[in-house]
Amino acid sequence: MATKSRTLPLSKRGLNFEMLMWIFTRLSALAMYALILFGVIGALIMGARNQMSFADILRWGFMPNSTHVQSTNLQDLAPWSSFLWNFTATLLLLVGTAHGVHGLVVIADDYITSPAGRNIVRLVSIVTMIATSIIGAYVLWAL
Amino acid sequence: MGLSRNVSLPTALGYKGQGPFLTFILHRIGGMGMAIFIGLHILASFLSGEVGNAINAVYESWLFQLFIFFCVLFHAINGLRITIVDLWPRLIEHEREAIWLEWAVFIPVYAIAAFAIIRSALGG
Numbered sequence: 001m002a003t004k005s006r007t008l009p010l011s012k013r014g015l016n017f018e019m020l021m022w023i024f025t026r027l028s029a030l031a032m033y034a035l036i037l038f039g040v041i042g043a044l045i046m047g048a049r050n051q052m053s054f055a056d057i058l059r060w061g062f063m064p065n066s067t068h069v070q071s072t073n074l075q076d077l078a079p080w081s082s083f084l085w086n087f088t089a090t091l092l093l094l095v096g097t098a099h100g101v102h103g104l105v106v107i108a109d110d111y112i113t114s115p116a117g118r119n120i121v122r123l124v125s126i127v128t129m130i131a132t133s134i135i136g137a138y139v140l141w142a143l
Numbered sequence: 144m145g146l147s148r149n150v151s152l153p154t155a156l157g158y159k160g161q162g163p164f165l166t167f168i169l170h171r172i173g174g175m176g177m178a179i180f181i182g183l184h185i186l187a188s189f190l191s192g193e194v195g196n197a198i199n200a201v202y203e204s205w206l207f208q209l210f211i212f213f214c215v216l217f218h219a220i221n222g223l224r225i226t227i228v229d230l231w232p233r234l235i236e237h238e239r240e241a242i243w244l245e246w247a248v249f250i251p252v253y254a255i256a257a258f259a260i261i262r263s264a265l266g267g
Contacts, residue, residue: 026226033223054259055208062215067188100178107171132182139188 021102028099035092039064042088046079065089065140086140093136101129162242170221173214180211205264212256220249 040061048057052072059068066081074080108121158164180202187198201207224245228234234241 026229029222029226033219053263054256055263058212058256096181100174100181103174104178107175128182132185135189136185139185 025099025102028095031095032092032099035088035095036061038088039085039092042085043069063089063092067139089140090137093140094133097129097132097136101125101132162239166221166224166242166245169217170225173218173221176211176214177218180214205260208260209257212260213253216253216256217249220245220252 040057042064043052043057043060048060051074052060052069056069056072064085066077066085069080070077102125105121105125108125109118112118112121160167183198184202187195187202189195190198202211224241228238228241
């Protein structure tokens with residue numbers, strides 16, 4: 001039995017926005033895995049083994065931002081609020097927001113099927129995505 | 144022209160898709176749970192004050208932590224399976240085995256986390 005390829009070449013598949021977002025969802029998932037591992041390993045290197053509980057390390061991994069470790073018994077917050085960690089957290093925020101809002105659009109498309117409704121969903125989601133990114137970046141850098 | 148659906152709600156709820164369908168629906172619930180939780184959490188940190196503290200108080204309850212960690216961990220592990228299978232399409236042949244493997248990873252990790260969450264909720 002000859003195995004037939006299940007995949008179409010890119011030229012037949014079409015390279016439209018939905019296809020790009022499909023691949024973005026997969027690649028951003030891998031990127032978030034990398035960022036979370038980076039956050040957890042960074043926290044352990046900076047001494048989280050002695051000063052934090054399991055929950056605090058998880059909190060740091062999912063969003064490495066210094067306000068997440070304020071409540072623990074850390075003496076010095078300076079290494080936890082460096083440019084590197086703000087930058088990592090911002091990257092995770094932007095990738096995560098885009099991934100999440102696109103996911104909500106995919107879910108909404110299963111239930112809202114009229115073209116006008118889908119346009120409204122897209123408009124609302126773009127506004128939500130930009131607003132969440134700006135508010136999140138403000139929280140990370142200014143608060 | 145929009146799509147039309149000819150399946151009634153009771154029929155849809157009775158759909159027996161078994162393993163793959165269960166992961167699909169849990170992935171969807173987990174993703175929505177995270178989107179709502181993280182959106183509100185960002186808003187709460189932005190507002191701070193009384194409104195923000197009221198929202199964050201919900202997040203500090205251990206029951207909510209059990210729920211949200213289920214969402215996050217399941218979405219992450221299932222998402223990794225989807226990513227691997229989609230980027231190497233020949234692996235679709237082994238999808239059911241991949242789902243079993245996924246549960247084999249999820250259950251112990253979630254059990255450890257749930258143990259840690261409940262232990263700290265009981266005060267030590």
